[in-house]
Amino acid sequence: MQQGQDRVFAGIRCTGRQHIGNYLGAIQNFVALQDKYECVYSIVDLHSLTTLTDTEELQDNVRETALDLLASGIRPEETILYAQSHVPEISELHLLLSMVTPIGRLMNVPTFKEKAKAQPENVNYGLVGYPVLQTADIVLYRANKVPVGEDQLPHLELAREIVRRFNNIFGDTFPEPEAELTSAPMVLGFDNRKMSKSYGNSLDMAATPEETFQAIRTAITDPQRVRRNDPGRPEVCNVYTLHGFFGPENQPKINSACRSAEIGCVDCKKMLSESVNDYFGPIRARREELSANPEAVDEILIDGARRARVIASEVLADVKDAVGLPASLPEMANVNA
Numbered sequence: 001m002q003q004g005q006d007r008v009f010a011g012i013r014c015t016g017r018q019h020i021g022n023y024l025g026a027i028q029n030f031v032a033l034q035d036k037y038e039c040v041y042s043i044v045d046l047h048s049l050t051t052l053t054d055t056e057e058l059q060d061n062v063r064e065t066a067l068d069l070l071a072s073g074i075r076p077e078e079t080i081l082y083a084q085s086h087v088p089e090i091s092e093l094h095l096l097l098s099m100v101t102p103i104g105r106l107m108n109v110p111t112f113k114e115k116a117k118a119q120p121e122n123v124n125y126g127l128v129g130y131p132v133l134q135t136a137d138i139v140l141y142r143a144n145k146v147p148v149g150e151d152q153l154p155h156l157e158l159a160r161e162i163v164r165r166f167n168n169i170f171g172d173t174f175p176e177p178e179a180e181l182t183s184a185p186m187v188l189g190f191d192n193r194k195m196s197k198s199y200g201n202s203l204d205m206a207a208t209p210e211e212t213f214q215a216i217r218t219a220i221t222d223p224q225r226v227r228r229n230d231p232g233r234p235e236v237c238n239v240y241t242l243h244g245f246f247g248p249e250n251q252p253k254i255n256s257a258c259r260s261a262e263i264g265c266v267d268c269k270k271m272l273s274e275s276v277n278d279y280f281g282p283i284r285a286r287r288e289e290l291s292a293n294p295e296a297v298d299e300i301l302i303d304g305a306r307r308a309r310v311i312a313s314e315v316l317a318d319v320k321d322a323v324g325l326p327a328s329l330p331e332m333a334n335v336n337a
């Protein structure tokens with residue numbers, strides 16, 4: 001491992017194609033971390049089962065997510081990229097960690113309360129245990145750095161508590177994972193709410209140029225700019241903010257041309273679409289190449305899972321030993337002899 005014993009772990013939800021907010025907020029950072037650390041990235045399909053009952057598209061979504069990550073520059077020869085359900089050790093560790101997790105603590109996690117409200121007909125056991133599974137994800141590789149956005153801090157805090165409790169009871173087994181807060185911008189969608197697939201206000205990284213313009217066209221701009229001749233206020237306009245991410249060099253001229261009503265919002269959106277298309281052009285081309293060979297992508301995930309399991313099975317053996325459970329099947333065979 002590089003830089004002492006540092007290991008990065010991140011879980012990525014497999015909601016299908018990733019949107020440009022996911023890219024700016026997370027994926028870009030996952031790619032950059034590879035230069036400094038050993039990285040393990042898991043596409044968390046088991047976590048999806050806490051909110052999904054229709055799982056028909058789940059494995060396709062895992063592949064779509066893998067494509068976006070690989071096209072963005074995740075290097076599978078160095079980095080371990082895999083699907084969570086391919087590493088069964090996670091379930092055993094999840095169970096063992098559940099024994100040191102106070103239920104009251106789980107019931108107070110903000111994401112649990114939100115989800116319980118959003119799906120009152122399906123407040124399942126797995127949903128309550130979501131942060132325990134997330135903790136198991138991380139410590140199954142004894143990862144100590146976890147790149148997350150602010151919304152994940154309560155989960156990370158709980159992960160640290162679970163680790164401390166486990167270490168206290170059973171002896172020092174895991175490092176306490178630390179959040180690597182990404183200085184990622186909060187990217188707003190085209191309706192000015194947080195960009196999210198579930199709000200239908202997002203743009204997929206992998207969109208075509210035409211889809212890109214059609215999505216950006218719907219974006220809310222300055223609400224006071226009703227007519228083409230009205231002067232605009234870039235400081236309240238999300239389209240202007242998005243220019244800052246994808247074509248910052250255009251911002252000064254757009255700023256003045258918007259204020260003087262020299263350009264209209266449609267012009268401005270066309271320019272943004274071009275910048276976004278230029279920005280994602282090489283990534284989209286790589287994605288196209290990769291998706292022409294789905295078996296190769298599956299093989300990358302399987303190879304990732306293999307390498308993940310080498311670490312995971314060692315850690316799990318240590319954990320079972322710490323808890324006082326027999327470590328492996330051969331020893332159990334002796335018990336029955």
Ligand code: TRP
Nearest residue numbers: 009010011012013044134137146
């Ligand atoms: N809960 C995270 C999210 O909603 C995904 C996740 C699962 C994760 N396991 C993780 C993130 C482990 C970091 C570490 O985005």
